[in-house]
Amino acid sequence: MTTITTRESADDQAVGAKKSGGFTASAANYIDERTSISGAVKELGRKIFPDHWSFLLGEVALYSFVIILLSGSFLTFFYQASMAEVVYDGSYAPLKGIPMSVAMSSTMDISFDIRGGLLMRQVHHWAALLFVAAIGLHMLRIYFTGAFRKPRELNWVIGFILFILAMAEGFTGYSLPDDLLSGNGLRIIDGLIKGIPVVGTWVSFLLFGGEFPGTDIVGRLYSLHILLLPAIIVALIAMHLLFVVVHKHTQYPAAGHTNQNVVGYPVLPVYAAKAGGFFFIVFGVVMLIASLFTINPIWNYGPYDPSPVSAGTQPDWYIGFADGAMRLIPSGWEFVWLNHTYSLNIMVVLIVVGLFIVTVMVYPFIEAWITGDKREHHVLDRPRNAPTRTAIGAAGVTFYASLWSAASSDIMATHFHLTMEGVIHTLQVTTLLGPFLAFFITKRVCLALQKKDREIVLHGYESGRIVRLPGGEFVEVHQPVDEYERWKLVSYSDFKPLMLRPNAQGKIGPVEKVRAGLSRWFFEDRITPVTQTELSRAHGDHPAEITDK
Amino acid sequence: MAKDDNGAEDVTAADSPGAQLATSAASTAVVTRDALVNPGFPPHRPRITDLDSKEERKAERTVYTLFYVSIVGSVFAIAAYMAFPIVAEDPGSVRLNNLFIGLGLTLALMAIGIGAVHWGKALMSDHEGVDERHPVRGTEPVRARAVEIFQQANEESGFGRRTLIRNSLIGALVVFPLPAVVLFRGLGPMDQDPVALLHETLWKKGVRLTMDPSGTPIRAADVTLGSSFHVIPEGLSEMGHGRLEEKAKAAVLLIRMDPSDLVEQEDRKSWSYDGIVAYSKICTHVGCPVALYEQQTHHLLCPCHQSQFDVENHCKVIFGPAKRALPQLPIAVDAEGYLIAQSDFTEPVGPSFWERA
Ligand code: HEM
């Protein structure tokens, strides 16, 4: 067979300044003589990017961040991060004459006195929600296809830190308007911090510049929101993308795709056109949502005041899991020992959520350690072909979803006419047991799908058509898969659990034993890909195979 | 290298020296000589625009029409900016302004986006390209040279040899950021002690209970059976500086119940007045206002994490993550019949903290 370097006739055209004079050529020449940019164009201009809808999730995240930067910069020209008190005197009649902070009053002005201001606020907020959601889905795609394996472990960590920073950006932004809901969110943060042993009281005191709420916090969050966090995010995004270029994009298993090539469209022109166009589509969708749907109507909530509150208010969606975790703690988890207060109802939440986050962040290293796999992987796994990983992922998603839905426990209770206690107790159970159930079911489903794949490879698709053989028996017509389709179904590698090997002293340490045990668990029940021999035998078994052709 | 004709080899034989190293160490992939073979790329299927020049021209028309539509959208947005001004005190005008500028921009953006993607899909070459991959790690000579450079630098500087210099430098680098950390002490006022502040509120002997937010004093006789009031200490509503900080600690809920429904603790019998009880409104979980009162059950519900407190039983927790009962404010009636506090709260209100006990 042939060795393929370029596919079909897509030969690399020399990319460089045109020789035929003209403005473009002389401009290109001018710039290149001062920047060496032709080298970058040569390196990157025809770089190949594979195409798949799931690869767009990361792009959505990137584009929503750009939209956030644009709309946020507009907001900075009008928003004032001061907690000094003023009496509201803007265009929104119901709040006229009410004392509020300058922050709230300027946000009201953006909404009611600046044409297009409300639109930009809503674009900013909707894009923020989309940003976090897109990162989350992107992460799930990476996880379930095994794209985090060597050499991409560090990029997984960078991406995960971006996820955390995005939530931090969201929370700090949510606090800026200084309305009733944002103040209430800060009150909860204050209470959480105070529950941290030893340092909590002082950390809260320093953060708020004195007693809660003080007059400093909005200005401080503003520095974080528009300077520090965006700077870190931009730097990490740059690193993240740099690594994508260095590693080259992964690809799904398909005919012609190997671990040593990458198949897709060149940056110039096809990928640039599609990706650039897609940016405008994402921007357009956010714009459409912002024109039609109100978000965060602070004028309905009023300025922050520690006393009133309304039932059924919700934080932005990505904070839900933490809020839900706080609701699931049973009563009475706090004690006094040696004259100090231990708020387990807070510490347990911080520890469990923290452990969950850290586990997700280091998962690539855990899996690599368990499997002992040190090879580079550039072809993605279909989720079913890594049943244990997929099942672990499903367990994690179930855990997160339980916490997340707990944040709406009151809404569920009133909406479905249930008792508050019943809803909470149910969710406590699903949080603890749900992940195990999800693990078990997902693993079985994966194995069943793998078996089905084997069936299809060996005997073709069931066509649903029954025919009668000359001998009188009835058989179903099977439609064989072509060799390209078949390759998708068989191109995964089979693994053996790690073997226990004695070390230099001829001993097997306890850590190695645990590792071997985990490895056995990870690879148990696996289903091997169809081999050439099996395939020939399957065909040989049915000499009079009936096909549709 | 790009040997895509043997799947088994492809997966296992790994191209990089690192991978080979790994295989001998711990890799667990099974090498199957019997694996199926990668069939290579399927034949290319031309698009309709490649085959039919009418279709090609149609696609071209679609693309440039979309780009023109985008211009229309942008112009529409500018026109909407002028045509739909915001009229003071008319929220409806804000809605129209938002809607029409937004729809214009949506059109402008979407049309560019769809046009560009359609151009890419229907008209640009759809021949896929193939890049070769190389191991991520540097080649052996490059790696060797990198090691050599570090060794040379080490030798020329004596970084490894002159341990005194090295260690003192590390020490200096560790210590020099500390002043920056200390500077952050200034985030909080120097002359205040958070622990002391958390132990006191505006309430003290004789302070009248007043309505939130008006500040009108409350007469015991005006508190009818079954009613509840949101209460702040007298004088708080006129405070300029520090009003919210004080309110965040001093907010109180006043409830009148049938005295026979109240199960009072021995030492607190004198803290209520004729079935009127006053409790801190700040949740003992993480501090939200416990503002929802259920008249039938005499339960208070915190909207944040659904902690429930039983007013009949000195506001002890009956459900939810809070642990401690809401602190009770001892109240009495002054000569004119107004409700007053007997003292401050006898314990810190609100969320728990380390130094609380
Ligand atoms: C990932 C990044 C970001 C996220 C998730 C985010 C999120 C948010 C959210 C949820 C709000 C509250 C909006 C509301 O409903 O009123 C907000 C407000 C704000 N954001 Fe951002 N933001 C981000 C980055 C930025 C950047 C980079 C800037 C400036 C360059 C910015 C400027 C502002 C301003 C000025 C406000 C206050 C005005 C207002 O509330 O309307 N944000 N942000």
Ligand code: FES
């Ligand atoms: S703050 Fe009241 S239950 Fe959490």
